[in-house]
Amino acid sequence: MTVHQEIAESLARNRVEFVTTVPCKQLAGVIEIVEDDPRFIHVPANKEDEGMGLCTGAFMGGKRACIIMQNTAIGVTINTLTTLIQYYSIPLPMLVSYRGEVGEKVACQVEMAVHTKALLAQLNIPTYHFHEPEAVKDLDSILNHAFMAKKPVAILMDAQFWGAA
């Protein structure tokens, strides 16, 4: 099974039914799966803060939701993470393509990569870094943790994890 399939299976096992995405090259495989898999309602978003609004509505409607996005989105969504997701205690797993790490081919991506963990730490968001593909086995317990705690959590998945390094 590819890591893309393993991620989708873990989401389904943890009763995540609503997924919103903003694409990244590294996420193409998992986005394709959630689009085609009838276990998920997939709503592509134009911007990640919009996606977090969609997830908030879906959660209040009784469905577990998650967002799949690139780490550049941390810069876009700080206000939404604090004044909506954290303020109203909305559980939100963020599956994050961690661009700009070793193996990156686009220099500009490194500029946001160097701030990603610091921003998440500043926001008190539990953060997990998947470097080796085997790390995907931890996703079940991290998803469970996010829904238990009713908090946003970030799972940073770098180029080595996706097999692109």
Place this chain on the structure above:
Amino acid sequence: MIRSEIIKSIAPVIRDHLVVCNIGLPSQELFMHEDKPSNFYMLGTMGLSSSIGLGLALVQRATVIAIDGDGSVLTNLGTLPTIANNVADKFILLIIDNGSYGSTGDQPTYAGRKTSLAAVATACGCENVVECRAEETADVLREAILSEQMTIIVSKCESGNVPVSVIELDPAVIRHRFMQEVAKRNA
């Protein structure tokens, strides 16, 4: 008619439905005119009322009315294509368009100048778009609810505000009682 009067006029139409209400004065006015546990008040995060409303409408059976403003829709303009392409039959987006940022001192928005939000919504692919005068809002909204077809309403009104207090409910309380209402309607 100003926004506060529209909100007062639609209170009897929306009271039995799930309502997601925009940040600032709109939420404060709705809270003042008729507080209900089925109202989700946004205390922050400008622009996401329509997104929260759509997410909610896509996953459960009850009618959802998102009350938004022209300024908030402009700040999250990407919401309109998402709404158009992910149809939820019982979703109504009511944009109260007073051509200004009411909560911050009535600075003009582009919707009060050359930009037509009804035309933008149509161009984005929204199928039922109704632009109406402020006085017609309650009737148009009532019809949209009965139609059970996703509808975008742009209610054109005058700029202006009335004094209101801030909402002192805790966000967790707002969310909790709102989710209980959602669950009740889907039992």
